[in-house]
Amino acid sequence: MKIAKSGAELINICEENHISLSEYAIAREMESKGLSRETLFSYMHSTLSVMREAATLGREKEVYSLSGLIGGDAYKLQQYLNSGKSLMGSATIKAMAMALSASEVNGSMGKIVACPTAGSCGILPAALLTAGEELGKTDDELVQALFASSAVGMIIGMNATFAGAEGGCQAECGSAAAMAAAAIVELMGGTPEMSLNAAAIVFKNILGLVCDPVAGLVEIPCAKRNASGAISALATADLVMAGVASKIPFDDALAAMYKVGRELPKELRETALGGVAITPTGLKYKEQVFGKDA
Secondary structure, rough: OOOOOOOOOOOOOOOOOOOOOHHHHHHHHHHOOOOOHHHHHHHHHHHHHHHHHHHHHHHHHHOOOOOOEEEHHHHHHHHHHHHHOOOOOOHHHHHHHHHHHHHHHHOOOOOOOOOOOOOOOOOHHHHHHHHHHHOOHHHHHHHHHHHHHHHHHHHHHHOOOOHHHHHHHHHHHHHHHHHHHHHHHHHOOOHHHHHHHHHHHHHHHHOOOOOOOHHHHOOOHHHHHHHHHHHHHHHHHHHHHHHOOOOHHHHHHHHHHHHHHHHHHHHOOOOOOOOHHHHHHHHHHHHHHHOOOO
């Protein structure tokens, strides 16, 4: 099968072959890796299992990062969800709790899936698992959606970046949320074009988000940006399934993200030299972790 090098090409290939984004990704993997469909699905089921464990652990007990900067928030959210008093409803709170859990597990040196990066590891699992539970989807259907997310991820990787050091947090959390939104749209029965509309909307909404990790660790403000990214993916999927399209196509939105990211000053690209990292409180946290001579 032809390799798609852009979102437009990806849509065309899917339409010409009457396949979904997930089937495109599966076909590409089978051709490039020489693996059977059964082997690929087995591997992705294992990936889903790790995602679910990371999204669950911090909700069942308090998990703290090695630095001590973050921890216990996923558990707090789960308790809040259990109280039945939330403003925005169970799906929203559940997704945020899952995203925070994965981030806390990452900070504690636990096992996560970097999808597409460790710093954004909570977004895709939280959004997809929440959608799956709300929609009553099976693990096989969630695995199919993970393949759909990878189809979009391949285009992002070819034409832009996932690295906060190169493109800011819009490249990390933005890409994760875009991949998640696209996957959820397919999970809900949307077309490849609709999935890419969702990804484009996510990028537009997160455009310009800087990468400013306190003490240089992907904990503050990263964990809460994971929670926000998961909600962005879910909300955008609903926008698109309601018939809302992106006026700016995916390829243009992706190009804009990449260009904006490269234009960000070095202080705002994962160096911890700008943003909240150099606020008085941010610097106090740095001293707390590394000492006064840091």
